[in-house]
Amino acid sequence: MAIDLNRFIATFFDEAQEHLESIEEKAMALGAGAADVETLNSIFRAAHSIKGGSGTFGFTQLTDATHEMETLFDGLRKGKGQADANTVRVLLDACDVFKAHIARLKAGDRGNDPAMDGVRAQLIGYRASGAGAAAPAAAPSKPTEESFFADAPQEKAGSAYGLFEEKEAAPANEKFGFFEREAGDAPTEPSRRKGDSSSIRVSVEKIDRIVNLVGELVIAQAMLQQSAATSAGADERLTHSLATLDRNTRDLQQAVMSIRMMPMEFVFSRFPRLVYDVSAKLGKKVNLRTQGRETELDKELIELLVDPLTHVVRNAIDHGIESPEERRAAGKPEMGTVGMRATHRGGSVIIEISDDGRGLDRERIIAKGRELGMAADESMSDQEAWGLVFEAGFSTAKEVTSLSGRGVGMDVVRRNIASLGGSVSISTVKGEGTVIAIQVPLTLAVLDGMIVSVGGEQYIIPLEFVAEAFKPGPNDIRTIVNRASLVAVRGEQLPIVRPEPLCLVVEVDNRRAALLVDSLVGQQQLVVKSLDTNLHAVPGVAGATILGDGRVALILDVATMTRTTASRTRARAAA
């Protein structure tokens, strides 16, 4: 029967990728001195699995090279030889080449890959040099490239399978006896694939389509609710049904959102390798500790977090952690620690990147800020001083040249996080270390918002930024002399009389500001609609939503609003 195994190639690539990541992670554990049998076993099994799969698809170079890795670790797990720093290096190098090779295979390039020959030779050479020197496992069986794509059953060698007989018999007899009997009537009725496995793979597009449709449904439901509330003839049954609909819609929305959620594991798993490479390059000793790998976050956000986190972790190693000599002199252990921790807090996820390095130097930062022409002086608060680090252009020359290859500074990190509706804050103690906390919403698709009314228009303020709301008394609002709220009307200065406003205190990155609004309309979960495709980016506007009455309301970008206000105030104070 003709079965096209190509349909399984995608699964194999995904799986191989996972195995390689697992190998890297275990390799890092080896480097940290955890050469226990289970670690060695895991590496062995991962290599073994890749070998098995690649053989099936005729990826012979991958089969051969992973076979060597497997043999090496088979030896090591059986106590032949000792895993050391060299083993880690060899393993990581091999993983890099395997990844590149798999990328080639994915792109349809089945040609000879010289790098794979190199890695295979390296693995053999390394084993020969003593590590894991074991009797090589049986050579992998090499199918011809097209063997399994062929329509007709291939002529099989007798050893492809065999049956043990009840009585002891020579293996040779078994397999021949077996082949001589011909299979008769085979059931050929194809059956539907039964979903016994616990998960299925679905494309992100399909999920996003459902998310969008549910979003529309939520809006329609809100409209329905609103018109029922305003129409006089709403009876009890209608109200009850609408309440049920409301609950179900909400549950449905949450269920759909949870499909898009992925554990932070997907991000964290990349970092042991990064930490290893960066610290090796800088001659520092760094141990990575991750916590909260199971914390879930929207898939889209997870992908967008990789770059900013990479930068922050690099910085922590480059600028935070001191050299082993320096650490020893300061009475610290030579091995520095970088921590990554993800936790849920309300509707947000907080990712903290900590290091036990030298901490930020307030004086140096302020001096540097001045040098760069920024509004900086000794009177600024610590938070304001740390804030300078996030200003554009505030990266030392050393940083640009050595590690942050793309020349990304902390300003880009802050901008990226802000564009996700999140914020970044720093806390640091000189000599003891620094913690950078990144807060992002769980998802970009829905938002808990406070609806406010200003001048007849309604605006949305993301609830996470709202600290409090109060009605200011007559003496609470003061006007700075040079910003008097007077308006010149035909030569006469008239004080501006405002309708009694409400104050909404918002807080972003430890910066607080009071927004004056006419009234609070209510709180609601809203479906975020992007403006990007329709309009140019408007500073201070993060997006839009459709309210229950069908009106469009703008979602305010509180982070940008408070930041521009703060820098304006500072510039004025400096002038």
Added chain:
Amino acid sequence: MKTILAVDDSATMREMVAFVLESAGYRVIEAEDGAQGLDRATATTCDLVITDQNMPNMDGLTLVRSLRELRDYKSVPILLLTTESSDTMKAQGRAAGATGWLVKPFDPATLLEVVQKVLR
């Protein structure tokens, strides 16, 4: 309809085995390692078990031995998937109580052929 339990820690292998066998009209139950295989085998009595050898939690040989201790599995055929067809492997497989072995990688036709033979 005959039920076959496919045990392999590789999703690629499981999907392939399941696809080939289901296309041929068998019902396939999948398990990711020996321990899960033993669970599934206890929950549903299968007509054939195909298991990989190297797996986390419980390896293939242990699974074969554990199954043979169950009354329902005294005479159910069990095939070992293996990357090598060495004499050691065969001796171990036979001692554990496996019915036969199949070398990985295999093509769909070979898999079907051996399955049909042991199930006849």
